Amino acid sequence: MVVLKTGRELSIMKEACRISAGALQVIRDAVEPGITTAELDRIAEKYILSQGAVPNFKNYQGYPATACISVNNEVIHGIPSEKRKLVSGDIVSVDLGAVFNGYHGDNAATFAVGDISDEAKRLIDTTRESLYEAIRMACPGNRIGDIGYAVQKYVEDRGYSVVRQFVGHGIGTHLHEAPEVPNFGTPGRGIRLLPGMTLAIEPMINIGKGDVKIMPDGWTVLTKDGSLSAHFEHTVAMTPDGPQIMTVV
Ligand code: MF3
Numbered sequence: 448m449v450v451l452k453t454g455r456e457l458s459i460m461k462e463a464c465r466i467s468a469g470a471l472q473v474i475r476d477a478v479e480p481g482i483t484t485a486e487l488d489r490i491a492e493k494y495i496l497s498q499g500a501v502p503n504f505k506n507y508q509g510y511p512a513t514a515c516i517s518v519n520n521e522v523i524h525g526i527p528s529e530k531r532k533l534v535s536g537d538i539v540s541v542d543l544g545a546v547f548n549g550y551h552g553d554n555a556a557t558f559a560v561g562d563i564s565d566e567a568k569r570l571i572d573t574t575r576e577s578l579y580e581a582i583r584m585a586c587p588g589n590r591i592g593d594i595g596y597a598v599q600k601y602v603e604d605r606g607y608s609v610v611r612q613f614v615g616h617g618i619g620t621h622l623h624e625a626p627e628v629p630n631f632g633t634p635g636r637g638i639r640l641l642p643g644m645t646l647a648i649e650p651m652i653n654i655g656k657g658d659v660k661i662m663p664d665g666w667t668v669l670t671k672d673g674s675l676s677a678h679f680e681h682t683v684a685m686t687p688d689g690p691q692i693m694t695v696v
C-alpha cells in the first residue's frame with residue numbers, strides 16, 4: 448500500500464532528510480586517500496547521533512553499520528571495514544540515512560578519491576545526471592514507469608547499463624515502503640504519482656553489463672563483469688508544484 452504523507456509528516460521527514468544529507472556531506476569532506484571505510488562510517492554515525500537522529504541502516508535486517516560504502520566494482524551494500532583503505536583513483540559510493548521522530552531519510556552519492564580516470568568521472572557525472580532526469584519526472588500525474596524510463600534512456604544512450612536487480616522505493620515511517628521504483632521502465636506505465644508520495648530514487652549504473660553478484664558476506668553487491676559502478680540517491684516528495692528534493696542540507 449502506498450502511504451501519502453500530510454504536510455505535518457513531510458515537515459518531520461524533511462528534518463530526517465536534512466540530517467541524512469548532512470551526514471553524506473561530512474563523508475564527502477572526509478574522503479581522501481588513506482582513510483578506511485570504517486573511519487568514514489564512524490564519522491557519519493557520530494554526525495547523525497549529534498543531530499538527535501539514529502542511523503536507520505544499522506541493524507536493518509542485520510546490517511552491521513551506519514553507511515553502505517562500496518568501492519569501484521562494488522555496486523551497493525559494501526560493509527565498512529578497518530581493512531579497506533581508499534587509494535587515489537578509487538571511486539566510492541556512500542549510501543546512508545537517518546530516522547528522526549519516526550520518519551526516514553535516505554540518500555547516496557559516489558565520490559572520487561584523489562585523481563580518478565576520465566572514464567570514472569564520466570560514469571559518476573552520468574549517474575548523477577540520470578538521477579536528476581528521473582526527479583524531473585517525479586510529478587503528480589506521471590507514473591512510476593516515467594521515472595524508470597528517464598534513467599534508462601539517459602544512461603543507455605551513453606553506453607552504460609542499469610542495475611535491474613535492485614530498485615528505489617517508497618519511504619516514510621519505514622525505510623522501505625511501496626511502491627518499488629525501478630531504474631528502467633515504460634513511459635505511462637505503473638502506478639500514478641500523487642501529491643504526498645515520498646520516493647527514494649536511486650539509479651545504480653555500471654560501465655559494463657548490468658548483471659550483479661553478491662559476495663560471500665551476504666551483503667556486498669558487485670558487478671559481475673568487474674566494471675565500475677556508481678550510485679546516487681535522493682529522497683523526493685511529490686507536491687502539487689512538482690518534485691521536491693528533501694535530502695538537502
Ligand atoms: N540504502 C539502501 C536503500 O536505499 C538500503 C540499505 S540496506 C541496509 O534501499 F541494510 F543496508 F540498510
Ligand code: CO
Nearest residue numbers: 553647649680
Ligand atoms: Co534507498
